[in-house]
Amino acid sequence: GQQVMQIPQYQHVQEGEDFTTYCNSSTTLSNIQWYKQRPGGHPVFLIQLVKSGEVKKQKRLTFQFGEAKKNSSLHITATQTTDVGTYFCAGRDQGGSEKLVFGKGTKLTVNP
Amino acid sequence: NAGVTQTPKFQVLKTGQSMTLQCAQDMNHEYMSWYRQDPGMGLRLIHYSVGAGITDQGEVPNGYNVSRSTTEDFPLRLLSAAPSQTSVYFCASRVGAGVYGYTFGSGTRLTVV
Numbered sequence: 768g769q770q771v772m773q774i775p776q777y778q779h780v781q782e783g784e785d786f787t788t789y790c791n792s793s794t795t796l797s798n799i800q801w802y803k804q805r806p807g808g809h810p811v812f813l814i815q816l817v818k819s820g821e822v823k824k825q826k827r828l829t830f831q832f833g834e835a836k837k838n839s840s841l842h843i844t845a846t847q848t849t850d851v852g853t854y855f856c857a858g859r860d861q862g863g864s865e866k867l868v869f870g871k872g873t874k875l876t877v878n879p
Numbered sequence: 880n881a882g883v884t885q886t887p888k889f890q891v892l893k894t895g896q897s898m899t900l901q902c903a904q905d906m907n908h909e910y911m912s913w914y915r916q917d918p919g920m921g922l923r924l925i926h927y928s929v930g931a932g933i934t935d936q937g938e939v940p941n942g943y944n945v946s947r948s949t950t951e952d953f954p955l956r957l958l959s960a961a962p963s964q965t966s967v968y969f970c971a972s973r974v975g976a977g978v979y980g981y982t983f984g985s986g987t988r989l990t991v992v
Binding site: 768773776800802808809810811812813814815855857865866867868869870871872 | 910912914919920921922923924927929935937938969971979980981982983984985986
């Protein structure tokens with residue numbers, strides 16, 4: 768079945784450093800979504816990427832969707848303590864199913 | 880709008896007991912899903928629904944039943960609880976079209992002893 772792998776599992780940075788998490792799917796995706804979950808909270812939707820090679824920005828966050836639509840990345844520039852949390856990618860197969868499969872997430876901690 | 884409401888927030892069950900986790904949304908969303916979250920495992924899809932009367936299995940459906948008799952409600956039933964079902968359960972919903980992601984409820988923390 769469809770699998771979504773995400774690395775690294777953990778990342779600890781000093782405030783002001785950059786951070787990147789990578790997502791890889793075993794199958795070609797129709798789209799990929801990114802979520803953020805704060806400690807003790809629930810996942811919150813950040814963005815969806817649909818087109819091959821798509822790049823979207825939200826302030827200090829940059830999201831990319833690979834040309835083959837099998838990988839994606841999230842890059843945070845100059846991390847802040849408010850960026851702390853776990854970042855998940857989630858992908859849908861090209862078959863048109865609503866089934867959204869999540870990666871295991873990257874837990875980001877930021878040292879002030 | 881209350882968004883996605885899950886009840887109860889916490890529950891302790893004995894092995895073999897059954898129970899229903901409630902999920903309701905007031906946003907008229909077509910699509911709803913149930914996920915479980917275990918440490919180091921991310922979120923795993925249990926069941927999902929693309930509209931009233933339509934449900935389908937996700938990655939880990941065994942031991943769980945769902946039904947979708949109305950657009951608003953999507954209850955998850957544990958048939959005979961097992962310790963392996965100890966987890967945090969999240970219900971989520973989204974509109975049927977467009978680039979919108981899922982809105983998640985605040986979760987139900989279930990412990991099976």
